[in-house]
Amino acid sequence: MYIIGNTALYLGIAIAVYALIANLIGIKNKNNRLLESARGGVLSLVFVSSIATFLLLYNLGTSQFQYEYVAAYTSKNLPLVYKLTAFWAGNAGSLLLWLFLLCIYAGFLVFSKEKRNPMMPYVSSILLLNILFFYLVLVFSSNPFKMTDIIPADGKGLNPMLQHPGMILHPVTLYLGYVGLAVPFAFAIAALILKRMDAEWIKLTRRWTLVAWLFLTLGNIIGGWWAYLELGWGGYWAWDPVENASFLPWLTVSAFLHSVMIQERKGMLKTWNISLVIISYALSLFGTFLVRSGVLTSVHAFGDGNLGTYFLIFLAIMLSLSFYVVITRYQLIKKETNPIESYFSKESSFLLNNLILVAGAFAVFWGSMYPLISEALTGTKVNVGPPYFNKVMAPIMLALIVLMAICPLIAWQKATVEKFLKSVIWPLAAGVISAIILVVMGVKGIFAIIGLAATVFMFATHVKEYIDGTRARRKATKENVLKAAYKLLTKNQRRYGGYIVHMGIAIIAIGVISSHAYVQDVMKTVNLGETIKIGHYEITFQGLSEHQKNGNGIVVAKLDTTYKGKSIGTIKPEKIFYETWPEPSTEVAIKTNWKEDLYIVLSSWEDKEKATFQVKVNPFVSWIWTGGLIMVFGTAIALIGGKTTSSRALRLKQRSAKAGV
């Protein structure tokens, strides 16, 4: 096993080097045989990385404690699913996962229907450079097949916080997002090298970028869900540097997904789009650097040796390469573009949207790095935590929501104020009415009310757009409402998929604003039979009990709960004492209804009849997860049926030519 594992890694280096050289010589000499051979090399890399991956899974699943990695992250009594997901619990395994996913992406690409595209050898070379880097890091810094000096009787076990379904999905989805960003980056650089400054690379990478963005969205949402259920502090997003690192590329890719539409339609923003793709890719590497280097304090980080330095060096190399290619092609990119006919147009609003998204990314980046900057400049470390990010990001996000409310109503090329005012009146009225209702209901907090009203305005805009579209279709086709609505969606999946994503964001925004502004929190020590009152809930303590499961000791509190006087059953927060871990872990008890979560943590106890609980009522948190699912649904719709504007224009041109027009 040891030999096979290490051979797979060393062979990976050899194949990656060969394929890279074959590509470069093949490109230089226009030698198709060599290019074909390089393609075979990529396929071989998929094969050898799969061997290494399945071997590590086998080692983890069968508790081969002679391997350092297995002994460090698993134990005999760990359930099989968590033995396997310990794959990404540490540096070596997570890097191997990254490498495996990168090889899979590269394999799909070089054998896709675009494999004969002249850009492909360049794309493949850039991906091979990434693959080679990961192989080198694995072999020389974080080898998952390194043996222990003495075989331990049992492993150290998996961090209890990682023993949660969220941790099965969160790292994989996030890595799929990070790795996916290498594809548009590779295409952008290939297009630059080949001096192809049309929208072809954008057309080819639209789906890849959307897939990467979809996984980044999923990764962030699942990460929040995991933190909410597992960390026990009652929140889902702590503006931790590592969380920020995954949010940064999400923001820049969101900007890119909007600005490509301008390049497709107007041939504008070429430099900007290339910059966004390069920045997004660099941020994905930067995020990895943050997680691995340990330069910033984070619950998610696993700083280890020189790994951070290697990532920094690789990041510097890739950025230098990108910078060189952009600079040498700048005169070519700076071609004439179609004019912006009016400042009041969808094009301009997209520019504003890009500005806000990138400003958000800059603010998050700046806040994340400021502790390091302040220490370097003044010698004193200044922390930048949630209060800072909440204050800085709240106006930026509010501006984004307002823009999302307005943007769909503004026409392309040149919008007229009268027409815009006519379309905006009802959504705006919905926002204003919602604010009035909230005030009448006695809801406090002016900023939260403004945020909620803006979100209702944004949601109403999208509903109105859909209703108007359906109505127009019915008028033209005489279809019934359902058919017209369905056809409207399927005929323009890219547009309406995007609208569904926006609606998902609106729902998340309601959850985020409400859960920040209106959380109720109480910590109380109670005796047997005593009650804690919070909001409309009454929670009566019915005692503690103990039992064993998988060799772990579990202390369970029994709490009878009523909501508005009616029983809603018994809930049981737990503390689990792991054999292999010094700290107990908290299992939160949650009762959810459509508008709030009752969130209970068993904090401590004196005896079986006296315990302390932290109880929170978190409003609308479930809306965040629902909104996330809606976003995924919307992205899937845009992804499946979306055709690029340029390809549609091309089809129309072809049809016209055929018809002899």
Added chain:
Amino acid sequence: MRRKAFLLLVILLFIPITAFADYDYNSKEFQEVVSQLYMQGHANDELSTCKVKQMYYDEVTQMLNDGMKADEIIQFYVDEYGQAALKEPATDKSGLIAWGMPVVGVLAGIAVVGFWLRKIKVKNKVEAKEQDLSWDSELDKEITAKIFEEERRKHF
């Protein structure tokens, strides 16, 4: 005697109500203080399993019950650990760069976008004028554009 009683009543009225308060983790003042403390990176840990957070919670409760005000407690920690005691940079001169930079970033972005929009509008107006004068037919225009494109690829 009546004067003394009146004096005592006046003194009692001027003693802040907080002096008699028994603070615990649910007190508003307590929440106000702990929400600002960084607690050496443990502020978001779960209380029951985090010794550092428990220590901070006990200290803050003790200080409040000893009659210290929220801002005095915050100042105490800043004196002890510097600005690193808090979750956010100071709002005075020392925190200017931290708070100001995002604003500068947004303003710089607006300036760049505004300048660029103006530039391409002006440029395109000029080009449109020139093109109107130069080309006899759309075909000529297309052929020349293709030649230029090829030349660009060669030279840049």
